[in-house]
Amino acid sequence: MPRLPRLTPDTAVGASRDLLADLVSRHGQIGDMVSTMAHSPAVLGGYFQLSRAMGRAKLDRKISERLSIAVQALQGCELCLDAHVSAARALGVDEEEIERAHAGTSADPAIAAIITLALQIYREPTSITDEQVIALRAHGYSDRAVADVVGVVALNILTGAFNLLAGLTPGAGLTAGSDTGA
Incomplete structure (x- = not known):
């Protein structure tokens, strides 16, 4: 059972609200990890930055x-x-x-x-x-x-x-x- 609730653009605050709203507008839905990570805008933003950066990795x-x-x-x-x-x-x-x-x-x-x-x-x-x-x-x-x-x-x-x-x-x-x- 999840220990932290999912957040949505309506329930998140500050930077997390903006990040989630942007994701929902671009993708229509967001996964459970991301919606739960929104409790920490620092963690959520860091995840997005590292994930995007690793998309440019040279590894197959x-x-x-x-x-x-x-x-x-x-x-x-x-x-x-x-x-x-x-x-x-x-x-x-x-x-x-x-x-x-x-x-x-x-x-x-x-x-x-x-x-x-x-x-x-x-x-x-x-x-x-x-x-x-x-x-x-x-x-x-x-x-x-x-x-x-x-x-x-x-x-x-x-x-x-x-x-x-x-x-x-x-x-x-x-x-x-x-x-x-x-």
Whole structure:
């Protein structure tokens, strides 16, 4: 059961009211996470900015969805995990690779290496080595793509932690969405 109520443009105040009103006018509806995030205009605005910025990441979407699956499997946000699994399927990632991502790996050594990096960023960033970054470059990842992994992990920490705090779960009459509210 949600711990925080959803807000609408009518019930939100200040900057959150304006952000929600703009979203409703552009998209017609907003997701549960976004409507609940509106309790904090700072969190809601930060989510929108980071989400938009990560839309410009150089990582292949199939890879970034696998990174998100691996992080959410650890973090425990079922709402986010369901959304990222659905997105991976829509992009054509096969079920075996989705399961591998859930376990923190991939059959492709290059993808397994970048998933390992994402999980280290999540768990213990001090354990990342120079050799690891060199190996990622040898797998064909640019420095920009390697740096983008931090953004993917950060966005997942933000959304997953928020959903867990707010008590947002799948199947509780809540909707997962795209950038208008996972």
